[in-house]
Amino acid sequence: MSWFKRREKGIQTKTEEKKDTPKGLWYKTPTGKIIGTQELTENNYVSPEDDYHVHIGSKEYFEIIFDNNKYEEIDPKLKSKDFLKFIDSKKYINRLKEAHKKTGLYDAIRVGIGLSKGKKIVVACMDFKFIGGSMGSVVGEKISRAIDCSIKHNVPLLIISKSGGARMMESATSLMQMAKTSAKLNILSEEKIPFISLCTDPTTGGTTASFAMLGDINISEPGALIAFAGPRVVKDTTGKELPKGFQTSEFQLEKGFLDFISHRKDLKNKINLYLDLILNKKIR
Numbered sequence: 627m628s629w630f631k632r633r634e635k636g637i638q639t640k641t642e643e644k645k646d647t648p649k650g651l652w653y654k655t656p657t658g659k660i661i662g663t664q665e666l667t668e669n670n671y672v673s674p675e676d677d678y679h680v681h682i683g684s685k686e687y688f689e690i691i692f693d694n695n696k697y698e699e700i701d702p703k704l705k706s707k708d709f710l711k712f713i714d715s716k717k718y719i720n721r722l723k724e725a726h727k728k729t730g731l732y733d734a735i736r737v738g739i740g741l742s743k744g745k746k747i748v749v750a751c752m753d754f755k756f757i758g759g760s761m762g763s764v765v766g767e768k769i770s771r772a773i774d775c776s777i778k779h780n781v782p783l784l785i786i787s788k789s790g791g792a793r794m795m796e797s798a799t800s801l802m803q804m805a806k807t808s809a810k811l812n813i814l815s816e817e818k819i820p821f822i823s824l825c826t827d828p829t830t831g832g833t834t835a836s837f838a839m840l841g842d843i844n845i846s847e848p849g850a851l852i853a854f855a856g857p858r859v860v861k862d863t864t865g866k867e868l869p870k871g872f873q874t875s876e877f878q879l880e881k882g883f884l885d886f887i888s889h890r891k892d893l894k895n896k897i898n899l900y901l902d903l904i905l906n907k908k909i910r
Contacts, residue, residue: 653680655673655675655680659676659678660675661673661674661675666680670690670890670891671686672891677848678849679847679849679850679890681827683751683753684736684752684786685736687749688736688749690890690893690894691747691749691784691894691897692738692740693741693742693743693744696740697740698739699736699737700739700768700771701737701768702731702732702736704732704733704767705726705732706796707763708722708795709799710795710796712796712797714795718795721757721795726756729753729756731756732764733764733768734752734753734756734758734759734764734765735753735765735768735769736750736753737749737750737768737769737771737772737775739779739781743898744910745898745910747782747901748775748776748779748781748784749784750768750786751786752765752787752789752833753788754828757793758789759787759790759833760792760793760794760800761789761791761792761800761803761804761831761832762792762795762796762803763799763800766803769785769803769807769810770806770807773810773813776819777817777819780817780819782820782821783820783822784822784823784824785821785837786824786826787823787825787829787837788829789829789830789831790828790831791830791831791834792804792831792832803836804832804835804836804837807837808836820842820843820904820905821841822841822843822844822901823838823839823840823844823845824846824847824897825838825844825845825846825847825852825875826850827847827850828851828852828856829853830851830856831855834852834854835854843885843904845886845887845896846887847893848875849874849876851874852874852878852883856873860873875887
């Protein structure tokens with residue numbers, strides 16, 4: 627009887643032919659929804675199942691804001707120095723090298739000038755993957771140069787914040803960037819050039835305490851954490867349970883710290899709409 631025996635050897639079944647699914651084809655949101663990465667990319671990195679805004683970097687934000695993803699990058703190779711020879715669990719200089727290898731960036735911010743809906747704009751976007759988007763001397767300097775570029779070309783400035791705050795490895799030099807960027811933004815204001823601040827998840831620490839909250843219009847994406855000290859630190863310090871939604875963008879909007887919250891798919895249109903209104907230009 628050969629009903630249950632294979633008479634010929636070497637015949638492959640579909641099970642034997644099956645290959646492992648390549649990594650990176652699917653993304654799982656914090657709520658457990660599954661979405662294909664291709665669909666996610668086409669949807670501006672927002673899950674259509676639960677509207678979760680996936681964390682993205684400066685490269686992806688530039689794709690969203692600039693027309694046809696065309697822009698001129700400003701000082702892309704400006705990088706930090708380990709002037710304190712700082713060491714914690716590893717050397718700071720090694721952290722910088724690892725972050726560059728991981729992201730392709732030389733520090734935690736990318737600055738560019740280009741067209742958005744046909745009009746010039748300067749965009750400075752922080753990148754959380756580079757040492758937690760922390761603000762050091764280079765981040766402060768590149769924001770200053772972004773402001774100078776806005777003044778030179780008389781075009782609006784958009785700063786997209788995504789940061790854990792000041793970079794401890796640069797000590798007081800890092801803290802100085804709070805005053806430096808705030809002072810430069812005051813010069814921009816005197817020139818009557820509009821500045822929109824987009825706070826994304828997370829925007830915390832010295833970033834929140836300086837330029838991120840100084841926009842002519844302060845906006846955010848849904849569900850973003852915006853705080854000085856994060857909820858875990860506040861809870862550990864006070865020893866009390868925090869209110870639901872504490873320090874989210876919705877909470878900040880309710881308390882008057884934000885002007886509006888925008889879905890990522892509407893960002894480009896809304897930013898340009900408000901710039902046209904501020905500048906008293908024809909609505910694009």
